[in-house]
Amino acid sequence: MVLPPAPCPPDEWPRPPAWQRGGHRQTVAAAFWARRTPTALPAWRRQRWNTPDGDFVDADTLLPPVPQGLVVLFHGLEGSSRSHYAQALAWVALQRGWGVVVPHFRGCSGEPNRAPRAYHSGDHAEIDWMLARAAALAPALPLWAVGVSLGGNALLRWLQEQGAAARARVRAAAAVSAPLDLTAAGAAIDRGLNRWLYARHFLRTMRRKARALARQHPGVLDVRRAVTARTLRVFDDAFTAPLHGFAGVDDYWRRASSKPHLARIQVPTLVLNARNDPFVPAASLPQAGEVGPWVRLWQPRQGGHVGFAQRRHPGDVRGEVWGVWEHVLNWLHAASAASVP
Numbered sequence: 001m002v003l004p005p006a007p008c009p010p011d012e013w014p015r016p017p018a019w020q021r022g023g024h025r026q027t028v029a030a031a032f033w034a035r036r037t038p039t040a041l042p043a044w045r046r047q048r049w050n051t052p053d054g055d056f057v058d059a060d061t062l063l064p065p066v067p068q069g070l071v072v073l074f075h076g077l078e079g080s081s082r083s084h085y086a087q088a089l090a091w092v093a094l095q096r097g098w099g100v101v102v103p104h105f106r107g108c109s110g111e112p113n114r115a116p117r118a119y120h121s122g123d124h125a126e127i128d129w130m131l132a133r134a135a136a137l138a139p140a141l142p143l144w145a146v147g148v149s150l151g152g153n154a155l156l157r158w159l160q161e162q163g164a165a166a167r168a169r170v171r172a173a174a175a176v177s178a179p180l181d182l183t184a185a186g187a188a189i190d191r192g193l194n195r196w197l198y199a200r201h202f203l204r205t206m207r208r209k210a211r212a213l214a215r216q217h218p219g220v221l222d223v224r225r226a227v228t229a230r231t232l233r234v235f236d237d238a239f240t241a242p243l244h245g246f247a248g249v250d251d252y253w254r255r256a257s258s259k260p261h262l263a264r265i266q267v268p269t270l271v272l273n274a275r276n277d278p279f280v281p282a283a284s285l286p287q288a289g290e291v292g293p294w295v296r297l298w299q300p301r302q303g304g305h306v307g308f309a310q311r312r313h314p315g316d317v318r319g320e321v322w323g324v325w326e327h328v329l330n331w332l333h334a335a336s337a338a339s340v341p
Helices: 023-032 084-095 124-137 150-168 182-189 192-216 223-227 232-243 249-256 259-264 323-338
Strands: 045-050 056-062 069-074 098-103 143-148 172-176 269-272 295-298
Touching: 023 192, 056 084, 056 124, 069 084, 069 124, 069 150, 084 098, 084 143, 084 323, 098 124, 124 143, 124 150, 143 150, 143 323, 150 172, 150 249, 150 259, 150 269, 172 323, 182 192, 182 232, 182 249, 192 223, 192 232, 223 232, 232 249, 269 323
Parallel strands: 069 098, 069 143, 143 172, 172 269, 269 295
Antiparallel strands: 045 056, 056 098
16 A cells, blocks of 8 residues: 655645745634635535434535535534635535535534534544435445544544544545644643634634533533633533543543544545644644554645645735645545555
8 A cells, every 4th residue: 555645745835925924824814815716616505414312413515416526524613614624625626526515513503403412523423423424425426534623633533443444434534734632732722822813712602502502401511610711621621521421621632632543544544734833733743653554644834724825826915725625635536546455
């Protein structure tokens, strides 16, 4: 088995607009300013999947008339099919004749869920169920899985738990900007500028969802501590960990982290992390000796957190974010040939 090389030499890509210096600007500009698609994206079609525990998952789909394959995208923390990366990936996939499915983690589709459950960074059981439902949409087509940020770590945990059995479900996989070491990432997002720029943004919607869940299911969590949390660590300790059976935040972050188990993956997998990601510290990223032969690391110097904006010409001040997905999907297609050693 020989995996294809990383899509680009690490020092040659991306080249963001000149004013986007540093990880913070590259993160924020990609999400709010960069061009997401060259042309308008068709409207998503929503499906509701009923879960075994009496709840539901909303999945948004885009399918060409005669799809040649299917990409399942697992979004990041508080993300959705409206996220910049979801729209950019969908456009690139459609140009290849591939369909796209974005299953929303519970609580992220715009409607409160019914069960006393949310989602978390190591939720490999939910990933397994979602992939099974997505595969049933087109069982004869090749299927690729992509996870972004939190969704990327959860996808890696699924690959690790499944081992060789994952090859029966997916041809290849990619994790982009995944917080592989949750303890390191959690500490980074809760301090300094990160706390005010990112943690506060995420907590605004997470606290609101915690309050709604507590009204629906009284007594399932320490609602006062959750809705007054000012850091992700406190919120995960008061809400995410107890809601999903962890002893506390340290137990959750340790057991959900994918970095210690990357050698267990047995599906061609690309792990892409920018070395200037504001809340995935470069020092926490794995080295080649820490992964197995099925994993290809790609760690460019630039990109921020799910940023990777690329300028199209010297005067381009906005940049575009679909180029990264051209590289990733090209790699997934090429890696499919390596799925059987």
